[in-house]
Amino acid sequence: MNNQDNxxxxxxxxxxxTGLGSIYLLSQCSQPFSKWRFFTNAEARLMDAIADxxxxxxEWPGGRESGVTNFIDKxxxxxxxxxxxxxxxxxxxxxNSCETRFRKKxxxxxxxxxxxxxxxxxxGKMKEAxxxxxxxxxxxxxxxxxxxxxxxxxxxxxxxxxxxxYRMLQLDYPLIIGQNRYKS
Amino acid sequence: xxxxxxxxxxxxxxxxxxVLVLIGFSIFYTxxxxxxxxxxxxxxxxIESSVxxxxxSAHRELACKECHGTALSNGFHSLKExxxxxVNHAKQDFADEIKLNEDQMLEVMDNCVRCHKxxxxxxxxxxxxxxxxxxxxxxxxxxxxxxxFDCLRCHGMFSEVTIKELVEPLDIKGxxxxxxxxxxxxxxxxCLACHxxxxxxFAHKNPDYASPQSAFYERKSNVSKASFYNRQDQTHVLAExxxxxxxxxxxxxxxxxxxxxxxNCIQCHAPAxxxxxxxxxxxxxRGVHEGISCLACHDxxxxxxxxxxxxxxxxxxxxxxxxTRMNTSYADAKSANNIHWVACSNCHKVKKPGxx
Numbered sequence: 395m396n397n398q399d400n401x402x403x404x405x406x407x408x409x410x411x412t413g414l415g416s417i418y419l420l421s422q423c424s425q426p427f428s429k430w431r432f433f434t435n436a437e438a439r440l441m442d443a444i445a446d447x448x449x450x451x452x453e454w455p456g457g458r459e460s461g462v463t464n465f466i467d468k469x470x471x472x473x474x475x476x477x478x479x480x481x482x483x484x485x486x487x488x489x490n491s492c493e494t495r496f497r498k499k500x501x502x503x504x505x506x507x508x509x510x511x512x513x514x515x516x517x518g519k520m521k522e523a524x525x526x527x528x529x530x531x532x533x534x535x536x537x538x539x540x541x542x543x544x545x546x547x548x549x550x551x552x553x554x555x556x557x558x559x560y561r562m563l564q565l566d567y568p569l570i571i572g573q574n575r576y577k578s
Numbered sequence: 579x580x581x582x583x584x585x586x587x588x589x590x591x592x593x594x595x596x597v598l599v600l601i602g603f604s605i606f607y608t609x610x611x612x613x614x615x616x617x618x619x620x621x622x623x624x625i626e627s628s629v630x631x632x633x634x635s636a637h638r639e640l641a642c643k644e645c646h647g648t649a650l651s652n653g654f655h656s657l658k659e660x661x662x663x664x665v666n667h668a669k670q671d672f673a674d675e676i677k678l679n680e681d682q683m684l685e686v687m688d689n690c691v692r693c694h695k696x697x698x699x700x701x702x703x704x705x706x707x708x709x710x711x712x713x714x715x716x717x718x719x720x721x722x723x724x725x726x727f728d729c730l731r732c733h734g735m736f737s738e739v740t741i742k743e744l745v746e747p748l749d750i751k752g753x754x755x756x757x758x759x760x761x762x763x764x765x766x767x768x769c770l771a772c773h774x775x776x777x778x779x780f781a782h783k784n785p786d787y788a789s790p791q792s793a794f795y796e797r798k799s800n801v802s803k804a805s806f807y808n809r810q811d812q813t814h815v816l817a818e819x820x821x822x823x824x825x826x827x828x829x830x831x832x833x834x835x836x837x838x839x840x841x842n843c844i845q846c847h848a849p850a851x852x853x854x855x856x857x858x859x860x861x862x863x864r865g866v867h868e869g870i871s872c873l874a875c876h877d878x879x880x881x882x883x884x885x886x887x888x889x890x891x892x893x894x895x896x897x898x899x900x901x902t903r904m905n906t907s908y909a910d911a912k913s914a915n916n917i918h919w920v921a922c923s924n925c926h927k928v929k930k931p932g933x934x
Binding site: 556568570571574 | 626848851858859
């Protein structure tokens with residue numbers, strides 16, 4: 395605190411520059427842009443729908459509400475950068491296939507249609523060229539695994555919002571453990 | 579010659595630029611502090627979700643600056659934070675990564691207590707307002723139990739440094755001192771250890787006076803008044819989302835109150851890992867008070883339990899005596915009958931009516 399109160403000339407310039415910078419960035423902020431790290435808003439909507447298919451909501455929140463999309467997004471911008479390309483390509487392929495088959499986006503399909511679509515992917519039965527070399531199968535497996543990680547992993551990593559899966563499994567979390575008490 | 583004229587121009591130019599910059603900055607600053615949060619704060623996505631949830635909270639009526647201050651109200655410190663936000667923005671750091679650090683938490687707390695004076699006064703009068711120096715430089719504790727990272731789970735949970743960076747030496751011989759003496763007087767269990775503000779809640783409202791009897795049915799049951807700050811994940815957990823204690827007295831499972839608020843207390847006042855009653859700091863009521871919540875007796879801020887007995891006694895008293903004068907730790911600190919687990923059989927060797 396103390397030395398910060400002494401406003402040096404350099405500090406003053408830094409501050410004013412920051413102030414000006416903020417004006418600039420503030421105008422950037424008001425443009426519509428993705429609130430995600432890697433996904434576009436459209437991709438995130440699709441991810442939400444898939445996440446709910448993989449972990450359907452019942453009396454407990456499903457994949458979407460428990461933050462699976464946020465988990466995958468956070469990981470793709472971090473430890474999972476290597477999967478970025480696969481996601482971009484795979485999500486686009488899903489929407490393209492839905493467009494040709496139903497003239498709709500995946501998230502606009504009925505629940506059972508979505509399920510059937512993902513079952514085809516899982517079984518490696520997608521016909522479109524973009525799914526060649528069993529990309530349908532591997533991409534489905536990837537999303538499924540990542541969704542599970544998001545749902546069951548630590549909330550620190552972006553999923554498992556409000557410890558939902560821990561509570562569902564009745565895991566005591568945070569653990570109730572007293573301090574190592576000495577005998578007085 | 580050339581050099582001279584350049585420097586003369588510079589003499590004029592630099593102040594001119596500075597003045598422009600200053601004007602620009604004050605326009606920005608005035609705008610920032612007067613416009614509605616949805617236009618300023620929320621226009622940057624990092625804090626969009628914080629804004630949205632605040633609008634659903636008990637504090638929905640308040641402006642951000644009521645708690646977070648304006649950029650200049652708490653010195654250039656917070657301006658720097660806002661500046662850093664801009665930098666982070668460019669570096670692609672995101673919403674759930676913006677967290678208040680310990681000093682910011684304490685600055686915010688100074689604002690809480692502007693409005694919540696009575697809670698503050700009570701908190702100050704109880705054990706929970708202990709400071710760093712009370713907890714980490716305690717000779718008796720430190721000579722028996724070596725300081726370790728886990729201490730910070732229950733006191734000092736907002737500390738940004740590890741125990742190693744906090745106190746030295748890390749042994750049971752001492753003498754202990756803080757590496758940074760400024761922490762000594764910080765509270766170890768500030769309001770925000772038990773409260774989360776960006777959290778759904780509801781604002782109270784006037785009842786319909788045409789049918790005041792219906793006021794009861796209009797009230798919602800609100801249990802979300804307390805949370806617990808989980809240092810490991812750096813997030814708050816709502817009391818009702820915390821685990822309920824499973825406790826054993828030998829082989830017998832103890833009946834533990836379902837009160838969600840008690841789960842907050844239990845995170846710190848906890849039994850040892852095997853969950854045997856009475857181990858470590860466990861105070862879970864057994865005996866005559868088994869199944870009763872801590873908050874039936876203790877005030878959540880002062881921890882005072884003095885006035886609580888009258889709420890249930892003497893109407894419920896088997897002994898036809900004034901319970902406050904009976905031989906328990908309520909009346910006498912040296913009594914062997916701890917109020918948390920005294921049982922009928924502790925006082926009655928012969929079976930009395932009402933005893934099992």
